[in-house]
Amino acid sequence: MISGSVFVGASEEQSGDKFRGVNPATGETLSPDFCAATGDQVARACKLADEAFPVFSALAPPDRAAFLERAADEIMALGDELIERSTAESGLPRARLEGERGRTVGQLRMFAAHLKKGEWLHVAINPAMPDRDPLPRADLRRRHVAVGPVAVFGASNFPLAFSVAGGDTASGLAAGCPVVVKGHPAHPGTGELVARALRTAVAACGLPDGVFSYLPGPSNELGAALVSDPHIRAVGFTGSRPGGLALMRVASARPVPIPVFAEMSSINPVLLLPGALAARADALGEAFVGSLTLGSGQFCTNPGLVLALRGEALDRFLASAAKALEGAPPTPMLTAGIHDSYGGGVATLDAHKDVTAVGRSAETGGVNCAQPALYSCTAKAFLSDPALGAEVFGPASLVVACDSLDEMAAMIEGLEGQLTATVHLEDDDKSALAELLPKLERKAGRILANGWPTGVEVCDAMVHGGPYPATSDGQSTSVGTLAIERFLRPVCFQDIPDDLLPPPLRNANPWNVPRHVDGDPKRT
Amino acid sequence: MISGSVFVGASEEQSGDKFRGVNPATGETLSPDFCAATGDQVARACKLADEAFPVFSALAPPDRAAFLERAADEIMALGDELIERSTAESGLPRARLEGERGRTVGQLRMFAAHLKKGEWLHVAINPAMPDRDPLPRADLRRRHVAVGPVAVFGASNFPLAFSVAGGDTASGLAAGCPVVVKGHPAHPGTGELVARALRTAVAACGLPDGVFSYLPGPSNELGAALVSDPHIRAVGFTGSRPGGLALMRVASARPVPIPVFAEMSSINPVLLLPGALAARADALGEAFVGSLTLGSGQFCTNPGLVLALRGEALDRFLASAAKALEGAPPTPMLTAGIHDSYGGGVATLDAHKDVTAVGRSAETGGVNCAQPALYSCTAKAFLSDPALGAEVFGPASLVVACDSLDEMAAMIEGLEGQLTATVHLEDDDKSALAELLPKLERKAGRILANGWPTGVEVCDAMVHGGPYPATSDGQSTSVGTLAIERFLRPVCFQDIPDDLLPPPLRNANPWNVPRHVDGDPKRT
Structure with a gap:
C-alpha cells in the first residue's frame, strides 16, 4: 500500500529525487523509495488549493464536519499497518503510537463537533437604524471566514498527532482552508498512509481535489518553496527554532507577507x-x-x-x-x-x-x-x-x-x-x-x-503556545479548539441584500448558529 | 493650558528639541513650542508601562471600564479649546471635529460596555475528570489576558478618533495594556490636550502612573526607538504604507519580535x-x-x-x-x-x-x-x-x-x-x-x-482591516469591539488551586462573566 508517491490533489505522482525512511532503533533504511516533491508539484498543489478554496470555505459546518469525521474513520481504517510503519520509522513504542493515533482522530472529531456549534463563525450583527439622528446606521453583519490555503509542516516528534493529519491540518481544514502538507522525511511511510486516508476522505465527500495535497521530502528548499507560493495564506509548523525562524524569514520576505504559526522550542x-x-x-x-x-x-x-x-x-x-x-x-x-x-x-x-x-x-x-x-x-x-x-x-x-x-x-x-x-x-x-x-x-x-508538563490535553481550555520564542505568535495555540482561530479572518457585510449574504448572516439564520445582535447573544 | 510637554507617566517634562504645529489652511506656525520626546523618555515611559502592567491588566472589568468612561468625560471636559486647536492644526471644519470627538469618546464608552459583558475574556473550562479511563483529565481553565505594554502611533488624518485616545489606544487600554503613544507632529496641541485628559483620568482612578504616557515628536527615530523597546509587546499604527512597513521591519528585527497592527493603505x-x-x-x-x-x-x-x-x-x-x-x-x-x-x-x-x-x-x-x-x-x-x-x-x-x-x-x-x-x-x-x-x-x-465606503461605523460587526497591504495583519480590525482581540493572548491554568486562579476562572465566578464549560455556554 505504500508506494512512495507525492499527492498533488487527487493525482498520485512518482517523480523527483528518491529518499528512504530509516528505523532509528536499528539504523536500517526502510523500503520503498519515496519521491521528494518538486517545485512544479508545489506550484500545482498550491494552485489546486486556491481553486478549491471558494467551495471548501463556503461549506455548511455539518458538511465540513462530516469530512473531518470521515478522515478520522479512514485513518482508523488503515489499521495495524499504520502502527507498524510508524513504530518502525520513529523508534517509539507501539502503545505510544496507538495512543497518538487515538489523539489524532480525536482531534479531527473534536473539530467536527466544534464546527457544528458555530461559535467559531463569530457572527455579530448590528441591524440598520434608518431613523438614527444625526445619521442613519447601515445594516452591518460580520462573520469569520477561512484565510485561504494553509501550508502545514509535519513534525518529527509526533508522527501522527503533529504531522500529516495533526492539529495544524485538522484546525486548518476545520476553518475551511485547503491544506498542503510538507511531509517530514523522518516518517515518509507513515505520512503517505495518512495522506492516503485524507485523499480517500476528500473523494468520498465529493470535495474539490485541492482540499488536500501531500508533498514529502527532505530538503529545506521544498519547505521554502511552499511558504513562498503566492496562493499560501498562512503556515503551521512544529519543530526546531532554526527551522521555525527560517520559515518566518521566508514568509515575511514575500511580496505579500503571511503569518507563520511556529511552535519552536521551550525548556518548560x-x-x-x-x-x-x-x-x-x-x-x-x-x-x-x-x-x-x-x-x-x-x-x-x-x-x-x-x-x-x-x-x-x-x-x-x-x-x-x-x-x-x-x-x-x-x-x-x-x-x-x-x-x-x-x-x-x-x-x-x-x-x-x-x-x-x-x-x-x-x-x-x-x-x-x-x-x-x-x-x-x-x-x-x-x-x-x-x-x-x-x-x-x-x-x-x-x-x-x-x-x-x-x-x-x-x-x-x-x-x-x-x-x-x-x-x-x-x-x-x-x-x-x-x-x-x-x-x-x-x-x-x-x-x-502539582503535575508534569508532558501531557497536553486536547480540549477547549488548552493553550499549547506561549510568548516568543516558544512560538512565533504568542497569541495563538496549536492544540485545542482555539487553534482554529489562527486560520480565520473577519469580514463585514454592509447593506448586502439578504439573499446574497453568507448563510450565517441571513435573517433566517439557516445554519442556526449562535449570533450576537447589538452585542447580545441570540440564536435567531 | 497647552505647555508643549512630554508626559512620562505622571511626569510632565520639558526637554529635547522643539517643534511647532502648523495651520495647514494658512501655512502659519502655531505657538507654543513643543518638546520632542527623547530616547531617555521613551525608555522611562516603557519601563513605567511595564511596571503598571500587573496591576492594570488584573483590574476587574468594571474598574477598567470606569477608567475608560472617566477618560471620555475628561476629553469632553476639555471643551471648545480642543475643537479650536484641532481645527487650527488640521484644517478640518469644526463640525467634522465635533463629530470626531463624539466618535472618540463613543469608542471609549463602547469598550467600557464591552468590558463589562466579559465575553472578551474568552473563558473556557474543562473540569477535571479524575476517573477517566485510561488517564484522568486535569482541571483546565483558560482566559485571555493583555499582551503587555502597547505602542500606539497617532494618525494625521483623524487627530482625535485615530490618535492619542483613538481606537488603538481605547482597545489597548480596554484589553488591560498600558499604552505609550507616539504623538503625531501634525497636531501636537490637540495631542497634548487629549493626553492631559487621559493623565487626569489615570490619576482620578488611582491607577499606576505607567498606564499612559505621551511622547510627541516629528522624527522617525522616536517611533523606531519606541517599537524597539523591549517592554513593548504590540504596536498599533494608522498611516502611510512606507511608515507601516518601516515599523514592521523594526518590530520583526527585535530579539523578541512583536506584532504590528498597521492600517496602511487602500484604494477601496x-x-x-x-x-x-x-x-x-x-x-x-x-x-x-x-x-x-x-x-x-x-x-x-x-x-x-x-x-x-x-x-x-x-x-x-x-x-x-x-x-x-x-x-x-x-x-x-x-x-x-x-x-x-x-x-x-x-x-x-x-x-x-x-x-x-x-x-x-x-x-x-x-x-x-x-x-x-x-x-x-x-x-x-x-x-x-x-x-x-x-x-x-x-x-x-x-x-x-x-x-x-x-x-x-x-x-x-x-x-x-x-x-x-x-x-x-x-x-x-x-x-x-x-x-x-x-x-x-x-x-x-x-x-x-449601494453606499459609499467613507463612513466607518463603530460597532461590533465593523471590520476596519483587510488583507495585506491594506493592513499588516488581515486577521484584525482597528475599529469596533473586535479591535480588543489584537491585544489579548490566551493562558491556560491546569490544576491551580481555586484561590490562586484569576477571578474569572474561580469556581464561584466572582466577576460573573460568561464562560464555556466543556464547550457549552454557562454563566455559573
Whole structure:
C-alpha cells in the first residue's frame, strides 16, 4: 500500500529525487523509495488549493464536519499497518503510537463537533437604524471566514498527532482552508498512509481535489518553496527554532507577507516550592524523571529546567532523581540527527565549568539511544550565561539552585517565552505562588500545579503556545479548539441584500448558529 | 493650558528639541513650542508601562471600564479649546471635529460596555475528570489576558478618533495594556490636550502612573526607538504604507519580535454594476464625488478606484461626476507634506499615456488645498501597469472601463488587499454580484452595497482591516469591539488551586462573566 508517491490533489505522482525512511532503533533504511516533491508539484498543489478554496470555505459546518469525521474513520481504517510503519520509522513504542493515533482522530472529531456549534463563525450583527439622528446606521453583519490555503509542516516528534493529519491540518481544514502538507522525511511511510486516508476522505465527500495535497521530502528548499507560493495564506509548523525562524524569514520576505504559526522550542521550567520540596522531595524526584524521559525526552513540553531553593530538601530531590535516572533505560531518538544534536547538548553541559553532573542512566543504550542525564548549577551561574537556557532536545534537564524566592523570581524574569511553567506546591507555598504567578503568566501559555508538563490535553481550555520564542505568535495555540482561530479572518457585510449574504448572516439564520445582535447573544 | 510637554507617566517634562504645529489652511506656525520626546523618555515611559502592567491588566472589568468612561468625560471636559486647536492644526471644519470627538469618546464608552459583558475574556473550562479511563483529565481553565505594554502611533488624518485616545489606544487600554503613544507632529496641541485628559483620568482612578504616557515628536527615530523597546509587546499604527512597513521591519528585527497592527493603505474599489449604472448613473456620479471629496479625500476608505462596464451609462456617470467635481471646492489638506504628495500623485496620472483626465474642480484653492480630480483608463491599461493601483492619498480617483464582467472579475483578482469594496446594484445585478462576491471577500475586510465606503461605523460587526497591504495583519480590525482581540493572548491554568486562579476562572465566578464549560455556554 505504500508506494512512495507525492499527492498533488487527487493525482498520485512518482517523480523527483528518491529518499528512504530509516528505523532509528536499528539504523536500517526502510523500503520503498519515496519521491521528494518538486517545485512544479508545489506550484500545482498550491494552485489546486486556491481553486478549491471558494467551495471548501463556503461549506455548511455539518458538511465540513462530516469530512473531518470521515478522515478520522479512514485513518482508523488503515489499521495495524499504520502502527507498524510508524513504530518502525520513529523508534517509539507501539502503545505510544496507538495512543497518538487515538489523539489524532480525536482531534479531527473534536473539530467536527466544534464546527457544528458555530461559535467559531463569530457572527455579530448590528441591524440598520434608518431613523438614527444625526445619521442613519447601515445594516452591518460580520462573520469569520477561512484565510485561504494553509501550508502545514509535519513534525518529527509526533508522527501522527503533529504531522500529516495533526492539529495544524485538522484546525486548518476545520476553518475551511485547503491544506498542503510538507511531509517530514523522518516518517515518509507513515505520512503517505495518512495522506492516503485524507485523499480517500476528500473523494468520498465529493470535495474539490485541492482540499488536500501531500508533498514529502527532505530538503529545506521544498519547505521554502511552499511558504513562498503566492496562493499560501498562512503556515503551521512544529519543530526546531532554526527551522521555525527560517520559515518566518521566508514568509515575511514575500511580496505579500503571511503569518507563520511556529511552535519552536521551550525548556518548560518546573518550580519546586519550599513546602512541596520539604514534604515530598523523594517522590518528586522520581516522578520528575518519569516526565523527563517520556518519549525519549522528545516532547515539546519536556521539563528541561528545574528551579528550587538550595538545601537539604533539594539534595534529597537530586538524590532521588539520580537514582531514578540510573535505572531509566536509554531509548532510541527519532532520527540520527536528533541523536547527534542531543549528544552535542549534553557534551556542552558536561564541559561547562559551572555545571555539575547529578546523574545519568547506567546504560548508554543502542543505536541512536539517548542516555538520560541530569545537571545542576546555581542561579548566579545560570543568569550569567544565557547559553544555559538553550533547549537540549531530549531527556536532559538542568536543576538550578536558588538562594531565595527573590532569586527564583529573578530567574523567571530572565527566561525566554515558554510553552509551559509548572509549580509544585503545598498549602504553605500559596503566598509564594501568588507572588510568582503574574511573572509566570507573562512567560508561558500554560501554568500547571502539582503535575508534569508532558501531557497536553486536547480540549477547549488548552493553550499549547506561549510568548516568543516558544512560538512565533504568542497569541495563538496549536492544540485545542482555539487553534482554529489562527486560520480565520473577519469580514463585514454592509447593506448586502439578504439573499446574497453568507448563510450565517441571513435573517433566517439557516445554519442556526449562535449570533450576537447589538452585542447580545441570540440564536435567531 | 497647552505647555508643549512630554508626559512620562505622571511626569510632565520639558526637554529635547522643539517643534511647532502648523495651520495647514494658512501655512502659519502655531505657538507654543513643543518638546520632542527623547530616547531617555521613551525608555522611562516603557519601563513605567511595564511596571503598571500587573496591576492594570488584573483590574476587574468594571474598574477598567470606569477608567475608560472617566477618560471620555475628561476629553469632553476639555471643551471648545480642543475643537479650536484641532481645527487650527488640521484644517478640518469644526463640525467634522465635533463629530470626531463624539466618535472618540463613543469608542471609549463602547469598550467600557464591552468590558463589562466579559465575553472578551474568552473563558473556557474543562473540569477535571479524575476517573477517566485510561488517564484522568486535569482541571483546565483558560482566559485571555493583555499582551503587555502597547505602542500606539497617532494618525494625521483623524487627530482625535485615530490618535492619542483613538481606537488603538481605547482597545489597548480596554484589553488591560498600558499604552505609550507616539504623538503625531501634525497636531501636537490637540495631542497634548487629549493626553492631559487621559493623565487626569489615570490619576482620578488611582491607577499606576505607567498606564499612559505621551511622547510627541516629528522624527522617525522616536517611533523606531519606541517599537524597539523591549517592554513593548504590540504596536498599533494608522498611516502611510512606507511608515507601516518601516515599523514592521523594526518590530520583526527585535530579539523578541512583536506584532504590528498597521492600517496602511487602500484604494477601496467601487463596482458600478450594469443595472445600477443604467438606472442611476447621474445620481451615482454626484454621490460618488461627495464621498471622494469628504475630508479633502483623506479618509482611509476614500474611493480611489471605480470599476464599470464601458458604454453610454458609464459616460453619463463620468459626465455627472465631472460636473459635480467642477463645483467641488478645493479644501486644505492636513499637512504641506501630504499636499505635496497629492500633487505628485495627480501629476503622475496627468502624465500617464493611458490615462484620461475626466474632470477636476474649477478652482485650484488656497494654501495646501487639494484640487479634486477624476481620471479614467481601460482595464487593459490598468492591468498592464501596477503603478495605476497605487494609492493617491487625497480627492483623486480613477475610473476603469471594463469590456465585460469577466474583465471586471479579472480586475478584482489583480487588486491588492483593501479595507473596503463597494458595490452598486439593482435586482438584475444580483447574479453578477453572486459571482463576484467570493472574489471581493478575499480582497477586502468590508463589503458594502449601494453606499459609499467613507463612513466607518463603530460597532461590533465593523471590520476596519483587510488583507495585506491594506493592513499588516488581515486577521484584525482597528475599529469596533473586535479591535480588543489584537491585544489579548490566551493562558491556560491546569490544576491551580481555586484561590490562586484569576477571578474569572474561580469556581464561584466572582466577576460573573460568561464562560464555556466543556464547550457549552454557562454563566455559573
